[in-house]
Amino acid sequence: MCGIVGYVGKSPVVSTVLDSLRRLEYRGYDSAGIAVFNGHGIQVRKRTGKLKELAASLQHQPLEGRLAVGHTRWATHGEPTELNAHPHTDCRGELALVHNGIIENYAQLKASLLARGHRFRSQTDTEVIIHLVEEYAKRLPLPVAFRRTLQDLRGSYAVCLLAASDPKRLYGARCGSPLVVGLGRGETFLASDVPAVLARTRKVLYLNDQEAVEISAEGARVTTLEGKPVARKPSLVAWDVASAQKDGHAHFMLKEIHEQPATIEQTLTGRLGRAQITFDRRTNAFLKELSRAERLILIGCGTAYHAGLVGEYMLEEVAKIPVDVDVASEFRYRGPMLDRNTTVVAITQSGETADTLAGVKLAKEQGAKVLAICNVMGSSIARQADAVLYTHAGPEIAVASTKAYTSQLTALCLLTLSLGKLRGAIPAAAWRRYLAGLQEVPELVRRALRVEPAVKRAAQRYASARDFYYLGRRYNYPSALEGALKLKEICPLIHAEGYAAGEMKHGPISLIRRGWPVVFLATESPVYDKVASNIEEVRARKGECIVIASEGDRNIRRHADALIFVPRTEELFSPIVNAVPLQLFAYHVARANRCDIDQPPNLAKSVTVE
Numbered sequence: 001m002c003g004i005v006g007y008v009g010k011s012p013v014v015s016t017v018l019d020s021l022r023r024l025e026y027r028g029y030d031s032a033g034i035a036v037f038n039g040h041g042i043q044v045r046k047r048t049g050k051l052k053e054l055a056a057s058l059q060h061q062p063l064e065g066r067l068a069v070g071h072t073r074w075a076t077h078g079e080p081t082e083l084n085a086h087p088h089t090d091c092r093g094e095l096a097l098v099h100n101g102i103i104e105n106y107a108q109l110k111a112s113l114l115a116r117g118h119r120f121r122s123q124t125d126t127e128v129i130i131h132l133v134e135e136y137a138k139r140l141p142l143p144v145a146f147r148r149t150l151q152d153l154r155g156s157y158a159v160c161l162l163a164a165s166d167p168k169r170l171y172g173a174r175c176g177s178p179l180v181v182g183l184g185r186g187e188t189f190l191a192s193d194v195p196a197v198l199a200r201t202r203k204v205l206y207l208n209d210q211e212a213v214e215i216s217a218e219g220a221r222v223t224t225l226e227g228k229p230v231a232r233k234p235s236l237v238a239w240d241v242a243s244a245q246k247d248g249h250a251h252f253m254l255k256e257i258h259e260q261p262a263t264i265e266q267t268l269t270g271r272l273g274r275a276q277i278t279f280d281r282r283t284n285a286f287l288k289e290l291s292r293a294e295r296l297i298l299i300g301c302g303t304a305y306h307a308g309l310v311g312e313y314m315l316e317e318v319a320k321i322p323v324d325v326d327v328a329s330e331f332r333y334r335g336p337m338l339d340r341n342t343t344v345v346a347i348t349q350s351g352e353t354a355d356t357l358a359g360v361k362l363a364k365e366q367g368a369k370v371l372a373i374c375n376v377m378g379s380s381i382a383r384q385a386d387a388v389l390y391t392h393a394g395p396e397i398a399v400a401s402t403k404a405y406t407s408q409l410t411a412l413c414l415l416t417l418s419l420g421k422l423r424g425a426i427p428a429a430a431w432r433r434y435l436a437g438l439q440e441v442p443e444l445v446r447r448a449l450r451v452e453p454a455v456k457r458a459a460q461r462y463a464s465a466r467d468f469y470y471l472g473r474r475y476n477y478p479s480a481l482e483g484a485l486k487l488k489e490i491c492p493l494i495h496a497e498g499y500a501a502g503e504m505k506h507g508p509i510s511l512i513r514r515g516w517p518v519v520f521l522a523t524e525s526p527v528y529d530k531v532a533s534n535i536e537e538v539r540a541r542k543g544e545c546i547v548i549a550s551e552g553d554r555n556i557r558r559h560a561d562a563l564i565f566v567p568r569t570e571e572l573f574s575p576i577v578n579a580v581p582l583q584l585f586a587y588h589v590a591r592a593n594r595c596d597i598d599q600p601p602n603l604a605k606s607v608t609v610e
């Protein structure tokens, strides 16, 4: 969602902030703006649309200065217009602020500020923050006024404030939305996410909720909202700047699809041995305790929820643990019954998804333990959880999740197998077979990537269709949901729906007519024959079947209008391998339709509001 960048240092501030904002473009946005202190006062420039509009305007009429805050806005309150774009300023134009999140009590705050004579220019919730700072600063020093303001806010925020009266510092704070401090040599950043600062530094400070920070070119000072100093050691980010660049690929999504053999390998490294699975000492101890849990609840949103659905099949079938899976936004509101014997497994790439984070907090309040499967170190969910299985997939920039998903599935395989072993649920021969099978997965994914030309041909053949079904059974059912999500996410012209193939007859089949494309996942499984029958049912109604099948399956040819083979593997690992043609299919359909693949309209990478 919104991207924040604040910069204090010796480099030209406008190009530095623009460059960092570009590295946050993946978060999704619809307008952008910058405020610069030029030695005399604050100048603001905003544009609707993409950053290039703002950059063009700044090239035409440059702004120069010593420190700046920049923002990419994903509209929540008020349309994406220039007036609603950030930064917002106070009545006198001496303060400028950017914000990510939602201020839930903005209406009350706005009414009282209007009564005090403040003039509002936008329809945003954000604008109340800057007027409140202005109001408190009438009687308090600026840093105190800033922190006092934050205490009045309900909802979520990450903010960065620039004040003409204090031209050597920027002020930031967070509560429920991410904000990191990048500590460079003689320069300091505030940013929504690490990729924004990677080109300049790998040394970062992670802020906790309800913490404020003052940054200057020399460094940062973290405090509570009451102003009490907080000691915080910087962390060194393992990612480098190359991992957040396209590397010659047309899109980040394509690059990330092709990275999967390596990213899956990274998820396995140091954990999967020839005869055993181990984690660090703390996680091993946690899993030992977890193996005695009576029930697991897997929560997540979007793709992470689909990973959870795959996890349910794995954990129940192989580790013999009862599992529920919930969409995080439902879990938090359905009044789940939790206790000490339940462990909640929160699956999340970013570690910042608002609904998943709220689910984690709820679980902890009710005495349940929380394990996070997460990609981003230092993220909110990683810090709240009792234990974390990091997926180590590197930064995922494209809005559509690909490598993070297969790494989540890989982490779930590791979790399933180690819990199954601890619970004595896996016979010795099966254990050896599973371990050998999992070792092979990166290579199988590498081989699956070789089907790209065939997938591309199929994608081009069906690219003009506007409705797709995706069908599968057992492990292939969540894969079908994920395949459909990928397509509708990056190709907004298309309606795509995933179903359990057995559900077809209970409704959706009524829509099938000549030429309606249906993607079938028909890889090797105990329900293969049933899927083959479902394919025939679609063909009998003149639907077109694009079939993903296991290499060497001769029988399937007569059922398919387009056929894509993937390497054979244990059914347990098949969702990882099968994800590859589904991702590539969505990518090439979207490309044929000239869609904005990495930043689809209306979507954000990290959904930090409810």
Ligand code: M6R
Pocket (backbone or CB within 6 Å): 300, 301, 302, 303, 304, 305, 347, 348, 349, 350, 351, 352, 353, 356, 399, 400, 401, 402, 489, 604, 605, 606, 607
């Ligand atoms: O960062 P998270 O894994 O918590 O994000 C959850 C979803 O927002 C995310 O998976 C979303 O569905 C992706 N854009 C899917 O490609």
